[in-house]
Amino acid sequence: MIKIEKRNDVPMALYFFTPFIAIILTILGGGIIFYILGFNPIEALKFYFIIPISNLYGFSELLLKATPLCLIAIGLSFCFKSNNWNIGAEGQLTFGAIVGGGVALLFYNQEGFYILPLVILAGAIGGMFFALIPAILKTYFNTNEILVSLMLVYVSKLLLDYLVVGPWSNPEGFNFPETRQFSDSSRMPLLFEGLRIHAGIFLALGAVMLSWFILYKTYLGFQIKVSGLSLKTAKYAGFKGKTMILIVFMISGACAGLAGVGEITGPIGQLHRMISPDYGFTAIIVAFLGRLNPFGIIFASLVVALTYLGAETAQIFLQIPKYTGQVFQGMILFFLLASDYLLFFKVKILNLKKNELRH
């Protein structure tokens, strides 16, 4: 018979170490999959994890890809730490991009240093507003924030579809579903000539610093952590639960909105239907892989970004199907959850006597 028991003393060091175990297991698992598919596993893994970042361009692409993931995951960490399950970051990203993009289009033929800050601010406010919907419904009407935030993803995507097909479509664009190109004044400045890495990375780094400060140095951070550990304790302590829920959702939405605005004013330069390859969902993996810790999230966003780049490189050079990238992301999450389980619970195999088995 198997018995599962909760462990009482889980060392913190091990808690932060399991993500590395998950990554190592994922790499091993990936090697086995490549072997089964008929590829040399060492060679395949090299093309997956080393070749993509073996030059400056590749490294800048890694940072470019990690930037939105990091931003969104930082925001999500506030929600998840306080037991608020915001699954709709993709929708908040999209809505932020819509509002920010709307401002950019308003100024499409104008110049001015103030335009880009306005666009960025609009994106953050857009994301914040969109995250407030599930937050208000949860606090005042007791709805389930998982369902509401998830369903709102479709609302925002359909709204984007409508805008780029209809009122906002490029008048010279033959009705193709895209807006005009934004003017240079509403584009993120590039950091280096010839590379795509842009000033948006500072938004992500700023968010990391700020979130570390809020979570570990302020009363609000203390409230968030206590609410995450025990809602009852939070109540006894007299924390205003509703305000806190609204605040964490607003932070989360603003971060996702910034990620959206970073994409459209950075590498994309216009609004169309494909502004995000589901960054909002992938960032959930990033947040957990980073242990909801601001610096852990930086590391996790780089690892997950690499799985995207690796999948492309492996297909270009070895013709390995590109969907292995998603398999890798799934495996990371699986191994992380599995090792967490073994970390928090003991599995005991009991030796039973014969008469006990009869029951």
Add this chain to the structure above:
Amino acid sequence: MYKNFFRYLISAIFLLGFSVNSNADFKVGFVYVGPTGDHGWTFQHHEGRNAVEAAGIKTTFVESVPEGADAERVIRQLAQSGHDLIFTTSFGYMDPTNKVAKDFPNVKFEHATGYKREHSNVSTYSARFYEGRTILGHIAGKMTKTNTIGYIASFPIPEVIRGINAMTLAAQKVNPNIKTKIVWVFTWYDPGKEAEAAQALIDQGADVIMQHTDSTAPVQTAEKAGVWSFGQASDMQRFAPKSILTSIIDDWAPYYVERAIAARDGTWNQQDTWHGLKEGMVAMGPYNSAMGADLVKEVEQLQKDLASGKVHSFTGPIYDQKGNILVAEGKVADDGMLAGMSVYVKGVEGDIPK
């Protein structure tokens, strides 16, 4: 020391240049928007790639590349890793293709269905799918009992409007009472939405369904409902053997082989290609025997005439929905007008979404 460094650098660049241009290393890259197994758009481009391989030229492909920020990186990686000719096979790759082309003047780029050729190493190509629509319209006009043709449309871009108009004009020619009903699904590939649209059209009395979207869901819905349908992009007959009357097939293979050989041999030039039935870029699937031998003979003749140029899909008089003349009697629409087509012809129901 610096002098030496630059000497090495320059020779390295030259070496790289020569190795890229030598015939033995000649490679062609393909960027696909969907998975190779979509049985529609990407599937056919992949078939074209197979033909290039069969012609003895090395190829590489990357599938399911989102039309957002990722496209530029994939195209650039292909250019950097020694590919000499790169086909980017979806409209959304237009700006990334032109951007990368600027940085790699020695690499040739071919962009499908776009209109921007900002650098001399970028060509564009597309097919005259509307010629196939003319054949579908002729068949639909003859086969319908309810005089209602259902059309599942993707986006109100000229290519799609052109298809709707070409089909309607041909159907009117054989059946003046015909009505074309359109459902806009605003997607190229979404089996769920496409199936719903097909069902909605059938419920509104359409007994012939056609699609300008890529999944096999509409033909399967038509098969179930017992109405006629047409395959899109590839021969979809095996998904709805009873319902499908024929398919419009995009055959990119001859073009891809021709352009790959031209690039290898140094005869590649910038072009804007628009090929149709004549060159074989548009082909028709097998005709369903349920059409009857006479109708099959008729459309086979029509197919030949369209290919030879004896018949043009847009021959005047053509009127818009309000009755204003678009193409005068005895004239045919020129390519400029076709390329920018943005109004319905008379007989199409509803408005173009704005």
